[in-house]
Amino acid sequence: MAKKVGKQTFIFDKPPVLINTATVAGPFEGKGPLKNYFDHIYTDNLAGQDSFEKAEKEMMLNACFTVINKAKKTPKEVDLFIAGDLLNQIITSGFSALELKIPYLGIYGACSTSSEGLALASMIIESGCANLVLTATSSHNLSAERQYRYPTEYGVHRKPYNQWTVTGAGAALVASEGSGPKLTSATIGAVQDLACKDPLNMGAAMAPAAAATMLQHFADTGHGPDYYDLIVTGDLGKVGYQLVMELAAAQGGFDLSRNYHDCGLIIYDLEKQDVHAGGSGCASSALVVYSYLYKKLLDGKYNKILLAATGALHSPTSYQQGENIPTIAHAVSIEMI
Amino acid sequence: MAKKVGKQTFIFDKPPVLINTATVAGPFEGKGPLKNYFDHIYTDNLAGQDSFEKAEKEMMLNACFTVINKAKKTPKEVDLFIAGDLLNQIITSGFSALELKIPYLGIYGACSTSSEGLALASMIIESGCANLVLTATSSHNLSAERQYRYPTEYGVHRKPYNQWTVTGAGAALVASEGSGPKLTSATIGAVQDLACKDPLNMGAAMAPAAAATMLQHFADTGHGPDYYDLIVTGDLGKVGYQLVMELAAAQGGFDLSRNYHDCGLIIYDLEKQDVHAGGSGCASSALVVYSYLYKKLLDGKYNKILLAATGALHSPTSYQQGENIPTIAHAVSIEMI
Numbered sequence A, B: 001m002a003k004k005v006g007k008q009t010f011i012f013d014k015p016p017v018l019i020n021t022a023t024v025a026g027p028f029e030g031k032g033p034l035k036n037y038f039d040h041i042y043t044d045n046l047a048g049q050d051s052f053e054k055a056e057k058e059m060m061l062n063a064c065f066t067v068i069n070k071a072k073k074t075p076k077e078v079d080l081f082i083a084g085d086l087l088n089q090i091i092t093s094g095f096s097a098l099e100l101k102i103p104y105l106g107i108y109g110a111c112s113t114s115s116e117g118l119a120l121a122s123m124i125i126e127s128g129c130a131n132l133v134l135t136a137t138s139s140h141n142l143s144a145e146r147q148y149r150y151p152t153e154y155g156v157h158r159k160p161y162n163q164w165t166v167t168g169a170g171a172a173l174v175a176s177e178g179s180g181p182k183l184t185s186a187t188i189g190a191v192q193d194l195a196c197k198d199p200l201n202m203g204a205a206m207a208p209a210a211a212a213t214m215l216q217h218f219a220d221t222g223h224g225p226d227y228y229d230l231i232v233t234g235d236l237g238k239v240g241y242q243l244v245m246e247l248a249a250a251q252g253g254f255d256l257s258r259n260y261h262d263c264g265l266i267i268y269d270l271e272k273q274d275v276h277a278g279g280s281g282c283a284s285s286a287l288v289v290y291s292y293l294y295k296k297l298l299d300g301k302y303n304k305i306l307l308a309a310t311g312a313l314h315s316p317t318s319y320q321q322g323e324n325i326p327t328i329a330h331a332v333s334i335e336m337i
Helices: A052-070 A088-100 A110-127 A141-148 A202-221 A237-252 A282-298 A316-320 B052-070 B088-100 B110-127 B141-148 B202-221 B237-252 B282-298 B316-320
Strands: A003-005 A009-011 A017-025 A080-085 A104-106 A132-139 A168-175 A182-187 A230-233 A260-262 A304-312 A327-335 B003-005 B009-011 B017-025 B080-085 B104-106 B132-139 B168-175 B182-187 B230-233 B260-262 B304-312 B327-335
Touching: A009 A202, A017 A052, A017 A182, A017 A282, A052 A080, A052 A088, A052 A132, A052 A141, A052 A168, A080 A088, A080 A110, A088 A104, A088 A132, A088 B088, A088 B316, A104 B110, A110 A132, A110 A168, A110 A182, A110 A282, A110 A304, A110 A327, A110 B104, A110 B110, A132 A141, A132 A282, A168 A282, A182 A202, A202 A237, A202 A304, A202 A327, A230 A237, A230 A282, A237 A260, A282 A304, A316 B088, B009 B202, B017 B052, B017 B182, B017 B282, B052 B080, B052 B088, B052 B132, B052 B141, B052 B168, B080 B088, B080 B110, B088 B104, B088 B132, B110 B132, B110 B168, B110 B182, B110 B282, B110 B304, B110 B327, B132 B141, B132 B282, B168 B282, B182 B202, B202 B237, B202 B304, B202 B327, B230 B237, B230 B282, B237 B260, B282 B304
Parallel strands: A080 A104, A080 A132, A230 A260, A230 A304, B080 B104, B080 B132, B230 B260, B230 B304
Antiparallel strands: A003 A009, A009 A182, A017 A168, A132 A168, A182 A327, A304 A327, B003 B009, B009 B182, B017 B168, B132 B168, B182 B327, B304 B327
């Protein structure tokens, strides 16, 4: 049986195993520093489809079938598929579930979906309900931009703190046994609102949620940041990254400079790729954690990683009605033990 | 430990308890046959707010705080809040979570949200992670219609098979112990697509998903329909209800005429209220199960209910791009044992 410690953290008794992962990336991401770690790189943003939404589904399905193949499993052996994405009604996930034919639980945590999926998969495996759970997420720059912001044809002038929605999908298989890094605990976030209203400044909006969940994780587990070789947020970019460092110091007295990084800063070469403050979107954390960081865990470079993926829970409607942007972060510990 | 039986069903070892429920209803629902069962009926659709979206949040929060009060608990005692709704980015749930301050997991299953939430709450309690989980869902006729279909000001002519999105919210507290009906099993649905393209004919689109999950539940558990005093779908309305009866007979040889009903037919008086084929929306199943049926369980009128709530997983974008409507149903057994 798992157990709750402190206010928001769940420790797994027989930690579920991240037995395999797969990532597929858009062409722009395929030119970035992680290009050698992705399982597939698309040569164009439509991925052979006739809409960006269908392209995103193609990417999620590709990531899912790839991880199932890599693990030498079949879809029929997978007990549950847990997925979410950024599109209205999470259509990428629902339409992918149709083709996978695996019993499906849809989730919505915006860009915190990767860690929400890993946390739920772990809880469900700990309950005894499932032995093998597939969890996936995706984002697509061109389907997300037009849904959340402006038609891309407008060529809107981007501000320095703007981020670039990552195109791609990541999938992970979580199992009750097997070899690989283990999911040892999860800290489920509470929603935060620090009165940020600017949907173009996601890093600033989400940083307080990341800091709150991290600090709660440290308090609940008794592990300080030094317990981890790497603490990584999902898609805060330059602005949010700096804010998390400041908040962790001010609110917790922690110096994160040694071992904290952000997937939105890892996935692109910010010197050479014109993404302004860095990457964002559900695929940001999924592409970095399920490719590069997963390999570094297997290779022994890292033994303990804390992933704290953040999500902004607003909609264009809530923004237009003058509401602030509520945000959340869920953290999962991934350890080679 | 819970266990999986058959292909899609999970049996709970120490069945979680539905210790309390609460429902709040819109003015039109408050004139229907269940009016004496709701905890609160709003006198206008804005519920004192300045937008329908904010009204929906007020309703979800009211249901959540009401059930917490009825159970003599405080929000701090609740380990997790699991919620979803129909609005883009499930803003009703996310903004409610902000005010509840309870660690939050967002889910999206369209109108299957009530049973998805109950199933996940049960799995998480079985894992040992949580002792008390709040799950909620909502829909609002006027926020849903304008998002999914037409601005209500158009006064679109409604077809006989159209349903009426229910305005209201329902919340339930699921606990590891206590008194009340128990959640004994859950059957998680796989996504179905029988080539329905008409987003105004949700009952027909969703009926195959309801039948598939019910028949799988019967096959997995070895319980036929006669095991239950009542089998209830969430919001199929007249057309979908009839189709489920036909599909259950044709595909499983089952006669459901004795004990099958649909919440979308229970919540309104179809003779007197002009809702065409019946109610729909996340609140349809939540309002019926968490008010009327919960009381009938406590009163001993029913001992065993199977709730199979269905959801249509399309979006206006997927529909406009010519895609079919994929649908899903999750079933949970609620038993006085």
